[in-house]
Amino acid sequence: MQTPRLEIRNIVRRFDGRRVVDDVSLTIQPGDVTCLLGPSGCGKSTTLRMIAGVDMQDEGEIYVDGKLICDTVFRVPPERRQIGLMFQDFALFPHLSVGDNVAFGLRDGKAEKRRRAGELLERVGLSRFIDDFPHQLSGGEQQRVALARALAPRPRIMLMDEPFSGLDNRLRDGIRDETLALLKEEGTSVLLVTHEPEEAMRMADEIALMRGGQIVQRGAPYNIYNRPVDKAAVAFFSDVNVLRGTVKGALTETPFGQFLAPGIPDGSEVDIVFRPQHIGLDFDRNGRGPNATELAGTPARGVVQRARFMGSESLVEYRMDFNGEVLKATVPNVFLPKPGTPMWLTVRRDRCFVFPA
Ligand SMILES: Nc1ncnc2c1ncn2[C@@H]1O[C@H](COP(=O)(O)OP(=O)(O)OP(=O)(O)O)[C@@H](O)[C@H]1O
Numbered sequence: 001m002q003t004p005r006l007e008i009r010n011i012v013r014r015f016d017g018r019r020v021v022d023d024v025s026l027t028i029q030p031g032d033v034t035c036l037l038g039p040s041g042c043g044k045s046t047t048l049r050m051i052a053g054v055d056m057q058d059e060g061e062i063y064v065d066g067k068l069i070c071d072t073v074f075r076v077p078p079e080r081r082q083i084g085l086m087f088q089d090f091a092l093f094p095h096l097s098v099g100d101n102v103a104f105g106l107r108d109g110k111a112e113k114r115r116r117a118g119e120l121l122e123r124v125g126l127s128r129f130i131d132d133f134p135h136q137l138s139g140g141e142q143q144r145v146a147l148a149r150a151l152a153p154r155p156r157i158m159l160m161d162e163p164f165s166g167l168d169n170r171l172r173d174g175i176r177d178e179t180l181a182l183l184k185e186e187g188t189s190v191l192l193v194t195h196e197p198e199e200a201m202r203m204a205d206e207i208a209l210m211r212g213g214q215i216v217q218r219g220a221p222y223n224i225y226n227r228p229v230d231k232a233a234v235a236f237f238s239d240v241n242v243l244r245g246t247v248k249g250a251l252t253e254t255p256f257g258q259f260l261a262p263g264i265p266d267g268s269e270v271d272i273v274f275r276p277q278h279i280g281l282d283f284d285r286n287g288r289g290p291n292a293t294e295l296a297g298t299p300a301r302g303v304v305q306r307a308r309f310m311g312s313e314s315l316v317e318y319r320m321d322f323n324g325e326v327l328k329a330t331v332p333n334v335f336l337p338k339p340g341t342p343m344w345l346t347v348r349r350d351r352c353f354v355f356p357a
C-alpha cells in the first residue's frame with residue numbers, strides 16, 4: 001500500500017465538553033480529491049482547522065506522508081506543514097497586485113516569484129491581469145487568483161472549505177471544473193469541505209460523509225449514492241420516500257408487495273426507502289393497474305395531488321389510497337398530470353433500501 005499523503009487518526013475535538021469532532025479517522029492518497037460532506041454544524045470546518053494547524057485536537061494524531069505533524073503534545077506550526085488553504089472568505093490582499101498576491105507565499109527571488117505567479121495565472125487564464133489590483137477583477141476571477149495563490153508554493157495538500165459558496169450558480173460549475181483540472185494537473189491532494197452533495201459528487205474521488213462529529217460512510221460517489229448506510233445517508237442526496245413495515249421470515253409485506261429484509265429479526269420494524277426517480281408509473285384502466293412483476297412488485301394506487309415542472313424533470317406528488325400519505329415521483333421531461341388523476345405506482349426492488357427503523 002502507498003503511504004497516504006494525509007492521514008488523521010482518531011481525532012477528537014471538544015468544545016464545552018461536547019465532542020464536536022468525535023473520533024474521526026481519514027486517509028487521502030497522493031493526488032486524490034476527498035470531499036468531507038455533511039450538514040451544517042457537523043464538524044467539517046473544525047476538522048479542517050486541526051489539519052491546517054490553526055486549532056489543536058484533544059485526542060488523535062495527524063500524519064503527512066507518514067510523518068507525524070501533530071499529536072496532543074508535538075505540533076508542527078501551520079506555516080511549516082506545506083498545506084495550502086482556501087476558504088470561502090478567500091480575501092485577496094487589496095493593496096497588492098494580482099501577481100504579488102499569487103507570489104505572496106513564495107520565498108524565492110523576485111524574478112522566480114514573478115515567473116511562478118505568471119505560470120499559475122496563465123493556468124487559470126488570467127495572465128493579462130498580473131499587474132492589476134484585485135478590485136479590478138470580478139468575483140469569479142478573484143476566486144481563480146486565490147486558487148493560484150494557494151497553489152503557488154506547491155502545497156502537498158490543499159484544504160478547501162466551501163471555496164465556491166460565494167459564487168453565483170452558473171459561474172460555480174465552470175470554476176469547480178477548472179479548479180479540479182488544475183488541482184489534478186498539479187497532483188495536489190485535496191480535502192474539500194462542502195455541505196452540497198452535487199458539489200461533492202462533481203469533485204470527489206472519494207466522499208466522507210460526516211454527521212454529528214463522525215464519519216458515517218466513506219466511498220466513491222457512486223457507492224455512497226447507491227449503497228447508503230442508512231436512511232439519513234439516502235436523504236442527504238435526494239428527496240426520499242419511506243414505507244414502514246414489519247419483518248416476518250426475512251420479508252416485509254407492504255401495499256407494494258413483499259420486500260426482502262435479510263438478516264433482520266422477525267417482528268422488527270423496517271423502513272423501506274426509495275428515491276422519487278425509482279417509482280414506476282402507470283395510468284389507471286377502469287380501476288385496474290399493471291400486473292405485478294418480480295422487479296416492480298405489486299402496483300398500488302394513488303391520486304395526483306400536485307405536479308410541478310422542474311426543468312429537466314417533473315415532480316409529481318401522489319396521495320396513496322392505502323394510507324392517505326404522499327409519495328413523490330420524478331419523471332424525466334414534462335409530465336404534468338392533473339390533480340385528481342388516479343395512477344398506479346410501483347417501486348423498483350433493485351433500487352430501494354431496507355433499513356431497521
Ligand atoms: N471555537 C469554538 N467554540 C465553541 N464551539 C465551537 C467552536 N468552533 C466550532 N464550534 C461548534 O462546533 C460545531 C461544529 O462546527 P463546524 O464549524 O466544524 O461545523 P461545520 O460542519 O463546518 O458547519 P458549516 O457547514 O455550517 O460550516 C458547531 O456546533 C459549532 O458551534
Ligand SMILES: [Mg+2]
Binds near residue numbers: 044161
Ligand atoms: Mg464550516
